[in-house]
Structure formats: structure tokens, C-alpha cells
Amino acid sequence: MRKGRNIPLTVYALGVYLFLFTPIVVLVLFSFNDSPRNFMWRGFTLEWYPVLFKDARVLGALWISIQVAAIAVAGSTVLGTLLGLGLARLRGGFGGGIADTLILLPMVTPEVVMGISLLLFFALLFDAHGSILQIAISHIAFSISYVTIVVRARAVSLDPRIVEAARDLGSSPLSAFWHVTLPLLMPAVGAGAMIAFALSFDDLIITSFQAGPGSSTLPLYIYSRIRFGVTPEINAISTIIVSVTAVIILVAWRIGAVKPAKPQPTI
Amino acid sequence: MEAATNAVPEIRLRDLTKQFREVLAVDHVNLEIRTGEFFSLLGPSGCGKTTTLRMMGGLEAPTSGTVEIRGNDVTRQPPERRPVNTVFQNYALFPHLNVFENVAFGLRRRHETKDEIRRRVGDALALVRLTGLDTRSPDRLSGGQQQRVALARALVCQPMVLLLDEPLGALDLKLRKQLQVELKRIQREVGITFVYVTHDQEEALTLSDRIAVMRAGQVEQLGSPEELYDRPRNRFVAGFIGTTNILDGEVVSVSQDRSVVRLGTGELCPGPGRAPAAGQPVELAIRPEAIELRAMPGGAERASSLGGSPDGGASALRGNIEQSAYLGTGISYIVRTVGGQLVTVLCTRPADRFDTGDLVELAWEPASALVLAPTDEPGQAAAQSKTDAQEA
Numbered sequence: 248m249r250k251g252r253n254i255p256l257t258v259y260a261l262g263v264y265l266f267l268f269t270p271i272v273v274l275v276l277f278s279f280n281d282s283p284r285n286f287m288w289r290g291f292t293l294e295w296y297p298v299l300f301k302d303a304r305v306l307g308a309l310w311i312s313i314q315v316a317a318i319a320v321a322g323s324t325v326l327g328t329l330l331g332l333g334l335a336r337l338r339g340g341f342g343g344g345i346a347d348t349l350i351l352l353p354m355v356t357p358e359v360v361m362g363i364s365l366l367l368f369f370a371l372l373f374d375a376h377g378s379i380l381q382i383a384i385s386h387i388a389f390s391i392s393y394v395t396i397v398v399r400a401r402a403v404s405l406d407p408r409i410v411e412a413a414r415d416l417g418s419s420p421l422s423a424f425w426h427v428t429l430p431l432l433m434p435a436v437g438a439g440a441m442i443a444f445a446l447s448f449d450d451l452i453i454t455s456f457q458a459g460p461g462s463s464t465l466p467l468y469i470y471s472r473i474r475f476g477v478t479p480e481i482n483a484i485s486t487i488i489v490s491v492t493a494v495i496i497l498v499a500w501r502i503g504a505v506k507p508a509k510p511q512p513t514i
Numbered sequence: 515m516e517a518a519t520n521a522v523p524e525i526r527l528r529d530l531t532k533q534f535r536e537v538l539a540v541d542h543v544n545l546e547i548r549t550g551e552f553f554s555l556l557g558p559s560g561c562g563k564t565t566t567l568r569m570m571g572g573l574e575a576p577t578s579g580t581v582e583i584r585g586n587d588v589t590r591q592p593p594e595r596r597p598v599n600t601v602f603q604n605y606a607l608f609p610h611l612n613v614f615e616n617v618a619f620g621l622r623r624r625h626e627t628k629d630e631i632r633r634r635v636g637d638a639l640a641l642v643r644l645t646g647l648d649t650r651s652p653d654r655l656s657g658g659q660q661q662r663v664a665l666a667r668a669l670v671c672q673p674m675v676l677l678l679d680e681p682l683g684a685l686d687l688k689l690r691k692q693l694q695v696e697l698k699r700i701q702r703e704v705g706i707t708f709v710y711v712t713h714d715q716e717e718a719l720t721l722s723d724r725i726a727v728m729r730a731g732q733v734e735q736l737g738s739p740e741e742l743y744d745r746p747r748n749r750f751v752a753g754f755i756g757t758t759n760i761l762d763g764e765v766v767s768v769s770q771d772r773s774v775v776r777l778g779t780g781e782l783c784p785g786p787g788r789a790p791a792a793g794q795p796v797e798l799a800i801r802p803e804a805i806e807l808r809a810m811p812g813g814a815e816r817a818s819s820l821g822g823s824p825d826g827g828a829s830a831l832r833g834n835i836e837q838s839a840y841l842g843t844g845i846s847y848i849v850r851t852v853g854g855q856l857v858t859v860l861c862t863r864p865a866d867r868f869d870t871g872d873l874v875e876l877a878w879e880p881a882s883a884l885v886l887a888p889t890d891e892p893g894q895a896a897a898q899s900k901t902d903a904q905e906a
Binding site: 412416 | 571592600603604619620
């Protein structure tokens, strides 16, 4: 056997990828299908994409999604960064363990449960029944966890002496944060923001509980259209969403923040 | 230095104490550090030397006691307000800034003008001989270069006192030696007080004007390198500074300028005139280079007689060479005495060559053997360090 290649394992891996990506590939392919029906391949066309950008309802839903994502990214990035930094300092001990578990909880809570709880929260406390802001706040609620975890991973690997050095050289605590801690955390903060954007942009279930009239996001719009049959138009929108999300996640990975920071040279 | 003795000390620690949960890291330390001196805190790891330094810099808050800099109590001041800067053990350079910006960091926080920053950073880099590396990233520098950046970054702020926490600890021996020389040169050039933390006694002896030897959070002895080497107060200091032979015994007799000590092994050996009264227990410290080895006549026979020759020489112990090591500058022998005591001897004269098994006589001037104070309990050492601070 050649070094570094295990044939059964390679076949298995290929199978897994095939299983994961075949539906997406089919979806993308049929967005180029020259037929208003989605069952048979009739030939290649690009006509569905220009149609999308003339559709006022699609553009409206896209605009709402972008507004929601902007608020959600800003909110969850700021809060998640601060939380990640705080948790990095609160390592070990009973309190640290509880804080860690609590931050993971939103990631594993079923979205339906989270959607209902947020719906009740807004309805009972604020008598709110769906708005862009309400959707955005809901998105913040589940995106914070992801940002926190990414930022914390990097913050833990930061040498505390670097911040001490900044203080020693005349920085106040705030100035040391601004000039040293934040720049060093920036890759993680950026990656966290991108993950938050991707999560917000394609969330359907939680959003469906928070949306009201005039606040239908792109995924909600797509879902409502599907009830009348899957058209190549829908495939085209989905293809765009998949591409944008994939690029963002890839960039987040590449800027290195999903991985822990490079360890500092020590003795 | 004479003038500085009466002046306000650069740094004064009064009963400085730091407790970390169950660990008493620094225990009522009193120290006065003089203006312009190269002062070292020397001790094994965990002795509290770094914590003491961090309290001077404001990076650690004392549990009790005070830190004064030039007569001002800075105990409650945050690090950014103190007129001191620190060179950290692992340099702690800012990885996101290049060499120039690392050095300029402190000046930027003070909002110096652009020209002023450029000029002073240039001067600082010239001082540490790093001119031309301005745009390098710290992770593309060697360990020695990183160390120089850390030094320039601290010195550019023109602190009254520079605190150095084992700055050479991460470097290999040759580079360490080279940077020791440079540190000393830089200290002379900038003329400020250096407080230097190290566990390397040789480094401390080479660099320092004065050294405080610390153990278990307390100052065991304070003095110049010569004082510590020639007159260690107790077994700990004697053992920590250089190599030394420590012989436990009991005083047999004391005369004007010499005494006779009976070792635990039953052998007699000479001690100094200033010794406890006859019958008292005593610890003698003798440096390996203070001992002279003499070939015994009839060298082949095994040393057998206990006791010393009372005649002219100071000799007393006899033994066989057990091991020898060639050190370049001399030969180090380990001698096993008749009674079984192991003694290390350093011969620097090439004429004195012995082979393993040779029978020798160990001779030393009575005055070169030092009577150590009984090994201190930490509490006594604290009381002692207080008197030291007052003497200083």
C-alpha cells in the first residue's frame, strides 16, 4: 500500500461527499434548465437569473434579509466578542464550566423550540408581532454562541503578557484593548461576523416565528413560493444563496480564526 | 554610589507581601535599590523574585506593604502611571506590529509628535544595534533580536527604572554571554537603574552591582557579588552562589586566628578564628579554589590515619582522588576523605596533576573557611533582611 493513501477510506470519503453534495449539485444544475418545469433536463439556459433581478418580490425579500443580517451581524459580533474575551479569562473552575455549557446551549437547542420561546418572549413582554428588528434580535440570540466560541478560541491562545506589556508602556485598560487585544483578535472577530452573516442570511425556522407582514426574508419568500411548485427561478435564488454562504464560510476559514491563533513563542 | 547612599532610594519596598491563595509568594520583603545601580533579584524558581518585580511594575497588586519610587508611594498606581518599564521574560512583543511600531508603542500612547517618534525610535534601535530592521515583523526575528526589540521598546520611554524579568532566559549560552555584555554597556550608556530578575547566579554575579538572594519569598542575603561569594551568610546562599563545600561539624578548640573542627565523619580540620565556642555545632563553607592539594609521601598506600597534622600548614584532611574533570581553566577533583566526606577541589595550576586513587592532603588557610549561620528558618531570614535594608 502506498504511503498516505488508504483506498477503502478514500472510497468512503468520496461516498460521504457525494451524499452531502448531490442534492445541491442537482439544484444548481436545474437552475440552468431551459424548462419552466423542474423534472426533465431540456438544455442549458441563463434566462432564470435575469428574471430574478427583475422580480420586485425577490428583491424586496433580499433587501429585508440584508437589513436583518446587518443588524444581526453587528449585534452578535460585538456581544459575542466581548463574551468570548470574558470567557477566555474565566477559564476553569465551576463558574467557567457553567458559562461554557450555557454558551453552547443555543447551538443545540432545536430551532423550533428557540423560535417559539423567542416568539413568546417578544409577544408577552413587548407585545411585538413581527418586524425586521424582532427577526434581527432573534438572529443575534443564536449567532452570539458561534461568535463567542470562535473569539474565545483565539483569546485563550493570546499571551496575557502582551496586554501587560501594553499597560506597562502607558496604555490604560481601554487603550490596551483597542490597540493590542482587538487587533490580535480581529481575524476571529471577522470570522465570527461572517459566520453570523451566513447563519442569519439563511435561517428559516426561527425567522418564520418572528416574521410579520412586510418582514418576509428571502428564505421565507422561497419557502412560500415552493408551495406552488419548485421552479427554476427558485433554483436560481437558492444557487446564489448557496454560493454566497459558501464563499463567506470559506473566507472565514481562510483568515484563520476558526482555527486557534498561532501560539506565541515561549521559552 | 557613595553620594546615592544618603539620597532617597530609587525604589524602596516596605514589608511587601503577596499571597496567591494558599501560597505566600513574597513575604514581607524590605529592599532599597539605589539610583543608577544594576540590582539583581536572584533565586531558584518559585522564590518570589518575579512576583516582587511585577509588584514594582504594577502588574501585580501587593497583598500588603508598599512600593515607593523616588520617595513617591506608587503602590496603588496602575502600571501605565509608573515611571518604570519592563522587559518581559518571553519578550511579549506585539505580533501585529512591526519592529518600528513595537518600539514606538509607548511614545504613541504619550502622543509624541511624528518627528519626535521617528527620532527616538531610531535612537533606541541604534542603541540596541537593530538599525535597519524597522519594517520586520517580530516573528521573523531571531530570539536575540526579539530580545533587543523588547529592550528598545522599554528604553525608548525613558523610564527611571528598567525592570528585566529573566530577559536572557530563552537564549542559548553563547548568545546569553554576548547579550550580558551588551546589557551592561546599555545600562552604562543610558545611566538608569536596572532591576534584574534571574535564577542564573553566574549571570547575576557578572552583571550586578548588588544582588538580593531570595528564597521562599524572602531575602536571604543582600550584598555585592564579592560579599555574597566571599561571605555567604548561610548554607543556602553559599550553595546557591558558585560551588562550595559545606562541612558539618563541631568546634573542638578556638585560638587567636584559627580553630579546629571535628567533622561528622570524625576527622579534624582547620577553621577560622572567629568560630563558636568549643563544643558548639558549626557549618564550614570552603570554596573549591581555596583548597590546595598536596601529594602525600608514599602515595601508593591508602590514607588511613584520622586527624590532622598540627604543624605549620593548615592541612588536616587526607583522602583519595575519586574523580577528576578537565575544565580548560583548571582541573576539578572530587576527593573522598578517609572518613568518607566528599570534597570538591579546583586546581588552576597545571603542575598539580593527580590521578584517580592518588593519596592527597587537603590544605587551606584557616581564614578561608567560613562559618555559616545555622540554616535559617524563613522567619529569621525576614528579620535579617530588615536589618539589611536599614544598613543599606
